[in-house]
Amino acid sequence: xxxxxxxxxxxxxxxxxxxxxxxxxxxxxxxxxxxxxxxxxxxxxxxxxxxxxxxxxxxxxxxxxxxxxxxxxxxxxxxxxxxxxxxxxxxxxxxxxxxxxxxxxxxxxxxxxxxxxxxxxxxxxxxxxxxxxxxxxxxxxxxxxxxxxxxxxxxxxxxxxxxxxxxxxxxxxxxxxxxxxxxxxxxxxxxxxxxxxxxxxxxxxxxxxxxxxxxxxxxxxxxxxxx
Numbered sequence: 735x736x737x738x739x740x741x742x743x744x745x746x747x748x749x750x751x752x753x754x755x756x757x758x759x760x761x762x763x764x765x766x767x768x769x770x771x772x773x774x775x776x777x778x779x780x781x782x783x784x785x786x787x788x789x790x791x792x793x794x795x796x797x798x799x800x801x802x803x804x805x806x807x808x809x810x811x812x813x814x815x816x817x818x819x820x821x822x823x824x825x826x827x828x829x830x831x832x833x834x835x836x837x838x839x840x841x842x843x844x845x846x847x848x849x850x851x852x853x854x855x856x857x858x859x860x861x862x863x864x865x866x867x868x869x870x871x872x873x874x875x876x877x878x879x880x881x882x883x884x885x886x887x888x889x890x891x892x893x894x895x896x897x898x899x900x901x902x903x904x905x906x907x908x909x910x911x912x913x914x915x916x917x918x919x920x921x922x923x924x925x926x927x928x929x930x931x932x933x934x935x936x937x938x939x940x941x942x943x944x945x946x947x948x949x950x951x952x953x954x955x956x957x958x959x960x961x
Contacts, residue, residue: 784823
């Protein structure tokens with residue numbers, strides 16, 4: 735990952751350190767502000783763990799119990815990763831972070847490069863799982879990638895965007911086409927949604943939408959051809 739991400743991580747840590755002592759009394763779920771640096775820090779940590787213990791272990795450690803992968807078959811990630819421990823190493827860089835208004839769901843997307851000089855892109859959906867004591871932890875619920883004929887252009891700065899907190903976003907649920915597996919997910923405040931479709935020919939799509947205060951807009955669309 736680029737040094738810029740490390741700077742973002744350090745900035746986030748400094749802000750946390752300046753927040754002051756915690757109040758005593760019963761803990762309540764935290765109200766988070768959208769913080770792209772938190773997801774950049776997770777991506778750095780996951781990549782570092784992958785470099786130390788293998789890419790499969792890095793992915794599995796941060797996966798939610800029901801997280802999914804496309805390999806290209808649709809699989810439950812923790813189960814598949816436990817049985818496939820020799821994924822080839824890759825280097826990846828986050829180019830863009832998309833966050834829900836409440837700061838508890840986010841999407842990272844960017845580029846990867848393999849040791850054999852192949853390259854491609856990835857997109858990962860992250861959610862924060864909160865505990866009764868008010869603490870919580872981030873886990874990814876979906877990640878997928880694909881090769882590209884040309885590497886993605888590296889942006890001058892990591893792009894960040896956050897869904898609007900204005901009004902109440904609706905849950906626009908739709909039925910999948912016949913024979914297509916599909917799942918729709920929502921942030922808790924419904925300001926960010928993701929929808930994946932997996933077709934019989936193993937082609938797939940991922941759509942990310944955010945609320946702008948008046949309507950939901952598609953802000954990311956990944957399309958992967960049949961293998």
